[in-house]
Amino acid sequence: MTYTFTRACAEDADSAKLLLTQRAMWLASRRIDQWGLLDPVRTTEATIAAGETWLLRHDMTAEALATVTLSTRADRDFWTREEAATPALYMSKLATSIKYAGLGLGEMTCIAAWQYARQYGVGRLRADVWRSNTRLHDYYRGIGAEVLRTVQAPGRRSGTLIEWRDELDLRGAALDVPRLLTMDVRSDVLAIVASHRIDLGVARSGALRRSGRPSHQHSTRKLKYSNGRAIVLTDFSAVEFVLHHAGDRWRVNGRPVRGDALDQLQPGLLYRLHHASSDESCDVVITGDVLSGDCQLTPD
Known part of the structure; x- marks a missing residue:
């Protein structure tokens, strides 16, 4: 399978919401803390309108296989003023298709986000994840991210801060993880x-x-x-x-x-x-x- 990484448009809202909802249900069924069932879809239309929602698509069918939100705006509950001043892309709401589990779509989406950042000369890709989701911490470590620290912010469950610098190191990726061939950016x-x-x-x-x-x-x-x-x-x-x-x-x-x-x-x-x-x-x-x-x- 080969893929295209493209910015979502208004017509993609249902596809993005389906990916997010199915992944949230999958996490809940395994008692994994990350999202509530409604949390990830509340702002989908707004992030699409802002140009911040992206989709990983199958090249031949254009089916949406993964979604992610990318923004330059740092969440000041977690990131310091000095960190926010450094050009970076902040990744959130990463969800991959349940139907295509095992294809390395999560790694592929992270690679695509990193490649996009590098096109603009940006050398940092960041995320904040729920403090209790240690499986996700280990997952990101496995594909080359550094866990910087954990921040306790009032009223927030998230706060474990993840960052990639330099080249994305897919140490934990399977040998048959496919390579992204196309990035559709105008x-x-x-x-x-x-x-x-x-x-x-x-x-x-x-x-x-x-x-x-x-x-x-x-x-x-x-x-x-x-x-x-x-x-x-x-x-x-x-x-x-x-x-x-x-x-x-x-x-x-x-x-x-x-x-x-x-x-x-x-x-x-x-x-x-x-x-x-x-x-x-x-x-x-x-x-x-x-x-x-x-x-x-x-x-x-």
Whole structure:
């Protein structure tokens, strides 16, 4: 079997709810603490509308085999201010099909979430799980996660904090776990940020790229750090400028930012700030995923 990882749309709400409900019933039948029967489906429509719900589908039939919610917003009951400032994706409501048990769908969904984060230069995938669900703690350890600590928050059953850094290590995965072949993500330029171009006096030629020296940089005008300083980007940089909402405010690489361009963006999703090109007419742009209310994925 091969799979596609795709963002859910409004028409997928019933499929996502079915996966979540069946998994919640399965957990309850085994007296495993994680969800109440209604807990995981209460916000399904809202997370789909926000672009945060994803599905792992069978490539040939488009059947939904797993669902997960991914957001950049940290739950401040659990994560510190410093942790929340670091670009990360927070994973919740992971549920796989009961019918296809044993195929490694949970590992595959975690891999897909990690691959998506890495596309945006984000190096952390996190989750909080119920403190009492030690089986789930062991499961995540088995696929390379680190259990950071357990937090006791008033009125919350969750609080065991999980994190992946670097490459996802599938130490506990079976040898026949299939490989994800397709990630269906539609990205585009979402905003152009007015900036001031500064010529650094370096010849713009083919040798420029090989030497790794920038020919110019942009000092942004309509998107600034909260202290009023402009964000400076060169036309040649290995640094990813990750733009995300941490749950409290918008940040670029962890530093708070402000500007009119942020009004066009969706909190919870990942964005990048970079040069449109290395041409004379280049500008600074914000790119991110294009959300569509219509389902476009169809079976082959």
